[in-house]
Amino acid sequence: MEAFRAEARGWLEDNLPASLRGGAEAIESALMRGERLGGDAELWRRRLAEKGWGVPTWPVAYGGGGLSTAEAKVLAQEMAALGAGNPMLGMGTSMLGPTLLESGTEDQKRRHLPPIARGEMRWCQGYSEPGAGSDLAALQTRCEDAGDHWRLNGQKIWTSGAQWADWCFCLVRTDTRRKHDGISFVLVNMRQSGVETRPIRLIAGNSPFCETFFTDARVEKDDMVGPLNGGWTIAKRLLQHERSGQGGGGRIRGGGASLPELAETYVGRDESGQIADADLRGRILANAMDARAQTLTLKRAAEEPRGNQDPGATTSIMKNSGTRIGQDKAELTLEILGAQGLGWEGLDFSDEERAAVRAWLGGKATTIYGGSFEIQNNIIAKRILGLPDPLGPARNQTAS
Amino acid sequence: MAVLTEEQTLLRDAARAWTQEKSPVSAFRRLRDAASPLAYDPAAFAEMAGMGWTGVIIPEAYGGSDFGYLSLGLILEETGRTLTASPILSSALAAASAIVLGGSSAQKEAWLPAIAAGELVATLAVDEGPHHAPAKVGLKAVASGEGWTLTGTKTFVLEGMAAGLFVVSARSGGADSDEAGVTLFLVPTDAAGVTRKALKLADSRGAAVVSLEGVTVGADAVLGEPGQGYALLEQVLDRARAGLAAEMLGAATQAFETTLDYLKTRVQFGQPIGAFQALQHRAAKMFTDLELSRSCVEAALSAIDAGAADVPELVSLAKARMGDTLHLVSNEMVQMHGGIGMTDAHDAGLYLKRARSQEATFGGQAWHRDRYARLNGY
Numbered sequence: 201m202e203a204f205r206a207e208a209r210g211w212l213e214d215n216l217p218a219s220l221r222g223g224a225e226a227i228e229s230a231l232m233r234g235e236r237l238g239g240d241a242e243l244w245r246r247r248l249a250e251k252g253w254g255v256p257t258w259p260v261a262y263g264g265g266g267l268s269t270a271e272a273k274v275l276a277q278e279m280a281a282l283g284a285g286n287p288m289l290g291m292g293t294s295m296l297g298p299t300l301l302e303s304g305t306e307d308q309k310r311r312h313l314p315p316i317a318r319g320e321m322r323w324c325q326g327y328s329e330p331g332a333g334s335d336l337a338a339l340q341t342r343c344e345d346a347g348d349h350w351r352l353n354g355q356k357i358w359t360s361g362a363q364w365a366d367w368c369f370c371l372v373r374t375d376t377r378r379k380h381d382g383i384s385f386v387l388v389n390m391r392q393s394g395v396e397t398r399p400i401r402l403i404a405g406n407s408p409f410c411e412t413f414f415t416d417a418r419v420e421k422d423d424m425v426g427p428l429n430g431g432w433t434i435a436k437r438l439l440q441h442e443r444s445g446q447g448g449g450g451r452i453r454g455g456g457a458s459l460p461e462l463a464e465t466y467v468g469r470d471e472s473g474q475i476a477d478a479d480l481r482g483r484i485l486a487n488a489m490d491a492r493a494q495t496l497t498l499k500r501a502a503e504e505p506r507g508n509q510d511p512g513a514t515t516s517i518m519k520n521s522g523t524r525i526g527q528d529k530a531e532l533t534l535e536i537l538g539a540q541g542l543g544w545e546g547l548d549f550s551d552e553e554r555a556a557v558r559a560w561l562g563g564k565a566t567t568i569y570g571g572s573f574e575i576q577n578n579i580i581a582k583r584i585l586g587l588p589d590p591l592g593p594a595r596n597q598t599a600s
Numbered sequence: 601m602a603v604l605t606e607e608q609t610l611l612r613d614a615a616r617a618w619t620q621e622k623s624p625v626s627a628f629r630r631l632r633d634a635a636s637p638l639a640y641d642p643a644a645f646a647e648m649a650g651m652g653w654t655g656v657i658i659p660e661a662y663g664g665s666d667f668g669y670l671s672l673g674l675i676l677e678e679t680g681r682t683l684t685a686s687p688i689l690s691s692a693l694a695a696a697s698a699i700v701l702g703g704s705s706a707q708k709e710a711w712l713p714a715i716a717a718g719e720l721v722a723t724l725a726v727d728e729g730p731h732h733a734p735a736k737v738g739l740k741a742v743a744s745g746e747g748w749t750l751t752g753t754k755t756f757v758l759e760g761m762a763a764g765l766f767v768v769s770a771r772s773g774g775a776d777s778d779e780a781g782v783t784l785f786l787v788p789t790d791a792a793g794v795t796r797k798a799l800k801l802a803d804s805r806g807a808a809v810v811s812l813e814g815v816t817v818g819a820d821a822v823l824g825e826p827g828q829g830y831a832l833l834e835q836v837l838d839r840a841r842a843g844l845a846a847e848m849l850g851a852a853t854q855a856f857e858t859t860l861d862y863l864k865t866r867v868q869f870g871q872p873i874g875a876f877q878a879l880q881h882r883a884a885k886m887f888t889d890l891e892l893s894r895s896c897v898e899a900a901l902s903a904i905d906a907g908a909a910d911v912p913e914l915v916s917l918a919k920a921r922m923g924d925t926l927h928l929v930s931n932e933m934v935q936m937h938g939g940i941g942m943t944d945a946h947d948a949g950l951y952l953k954r955a956r957s958q959e960a961t962f963g964g965q966a967w968h969r970d971r972y973a974r975l976n977g978y
Contacts, residue, residue: 496895
């Protein structure tokens with residue numbers, strides 16, 4: 201493994217443009233804003249695509265690097281050490297790709313995976329609808345057989361990045377008589393006249409999500425993943441990949457200065473050197489200890505053998521604890537900043553102060569999207585703890 | 601569960617099998633009802649020693665297996681599940697650590713083989729007041745001739761009635777609450793001037809108030825250097841706290857699993873009460889807390905084995921978080937069982953009482969949170 205580490209380090213040093221060292225966050229936030237990469241970032245994308253290391257564990261045949269999990273871990277460490285961003289990041293690499301690898305046909309893998317691996321296609325997720333949020337299986341977007349293709353009519357909501365996406369993986373209703381067993385999983389080309397997107401302005405002032413309307417939109421016959429009416433199983437599997445990349449799988453949101461550092465500046469210390477407000481000190485401390493426990497748990501989860509790499513139901517635990525700790529941290533940040541933590545615009549407030557306000561508001565989404573805090577608790581109760589379904593037979597009633 | 605070696609897996613499986621078969625909660629209940637002064641079953645303890653559980657952190661040269669603290673933690677987790685009463689924590693972990701870390705080869709030779717064999721129970725005599733305060737040492741050590749004279753009182757000494765050897769913190773210099781001037785002594789409990797009185801505790805475990813009235817010991821009773829004992833004591837206490845946290849992890853896990861079984865079987869309104877979402881979400885929170893606390897406990901034990909620099913903060917993280925989780929789970933155990941949980945016949949009360957005792961021992965949640973904060977410059 202040390203030989204591979206040397207190889208990875210050497211390749212990265214040769215190929216990562218100097219201007220991008222330490223620029224991981226800049227690349228990732230540009231991708232989050234839907235920007236097309238240019239200049240050195242575009243050069244880096246092409247080099248990484250050529251090597252397949254944007255998706256290191258995917259098979260070489262589909263544009264991946266063909267690395268083992270252990271090698272990919274080493275590569276990630278070496279990339280982190282150089283602050284190298286991954287220009288392929290997105291729902292294609294984190295969610296659809298792993299799902300297609302598991303459940304796609306050979307033809308689907310060959311058509312869709314390489315453009316994702318090269319960072320050339322941007323994907324969005326068409327799951328939620330106005331009447332199907334936590335009760336996702338109540339979705340009603342109709343998908344009908346139109347002979348040589350499928351015809352799509354309906355509305356999706358909370359479609360992240362739909363306004364700049366090239367493709368959408370979408371849950372649709374193919375049978376109105378059965379609820380879960382009447383859902384199929386299809387891949388929709390967003391670049392067609394039957395698709396319209398409208399950004400939704402959120403409380404943080406930004407618009408990361410859209411409403412997406414399908415009016416006689418066309419889906420090719422060979423772009424249904426899994427069997428007709430067999431989409432729910434695939435949808436749930438994909439959600440596990442999604443959760444493992446959220447609060448849970450990932451770090452705790454709310455970066456920047458640590459809370460004790462902020463408290464030192466905005467609250468001060470008492471004569472004994474402690475954060476001046478004892479109650480605030482206690483709550484900052486509790487948050488820091490929770491965050492440490494979360495980090496140790498992520499580490500433990502990564503080290504423990506997990507059979508077939510199944511992200512499984514434990515991702516629900518990590519999502520709930522991680523998102524809650526991140527939200528607590530954002531609330532504490534605001535409280536520490538005091539009046540300076542209430543600014544919206546203008547030069548009376550620093551960039552960091554305004555960013556803290558936006559992050560606090562934006563972070564409220566973390567316990568709602570990807571299955572809300574309450575839905576995760578339902579999953580833990582049923583799938584891990586084996587408690588009875590509170591809805592009983594009502595859960596599987598036909599969508600009306 | 602941490603990544604275990606094959607030896608550790610075998611040890612854990614053996615501990616689980618033995619405790620479930622030979623030392624279920626009913627065994628502890630019988631012990632309580634018998635009100636034995638030792639507060640543990642010597643025959644059961646002899647079996648544990650026979651399986652090597654009393655020598656896990658003791659070097660092979662002194663009769664142990666030197667398997668490390670994570671390994672001993674695995675055993676304590678299993679004994680914790682069934683509330684098994686034994687001197688493993690106080691003797692084979694805490695007192696043994698003091699001698700392993702601070703003892704001369706003569707001291708190791710004199711005491712460790714007996715501890716490893718389970719023939720001798722040794723224990724820490726540290727606290728003097730109602731709250732854990734290892735620097736607050738009033739018990740006086742005065743140099744006299746070739747040795748020392750010790751006078752003062754220690755309280756909440758675990759297995760204080762069973763012990764044959766005390767590891768006593770004493771003040772040989774400095775002012776009350778100074779870290780400098782603390783000396784650790786090895787004091788045989790049959791030394792002239794030692795008296796002890798059993799404390800009757802809510803959790804029915806063995807503890808004592810120990811008084812030393814002009815007890816004279818030789819210079820060879822000093823553990824480490826005179827006046828320099830505090831740093832050693834902290835290292836020893838951190839090992840004891842991590843082991844205790846492992847025992848608490850076992851108790852909390854079992855309390856949770858027993859409660860979960862009840863949620864699946866108790867029927868009201870025509871369905872198992874576990875079908876009610878209000879209870880499901882509380883169960884999900886407990887499970888999540890248990891998972892996070894387990895990570896902290898295993899990280900602390902592993903850090904000790906690795907000789908890591910951040911042992912103190914990881915130990916305080918583990919003891920504080922594990923304490924919070926056990927506190928929650930033990931309360932929910934009673935509440936979710938309803939009326940039956942209030943009866944003495946049910947195990948919930950045993951777990952609740954043990955929980956508070958474990959939380960308070962070697963520093964409660966507040967004490968460890970404050971320590972974590974100070975270690976991190978808050």
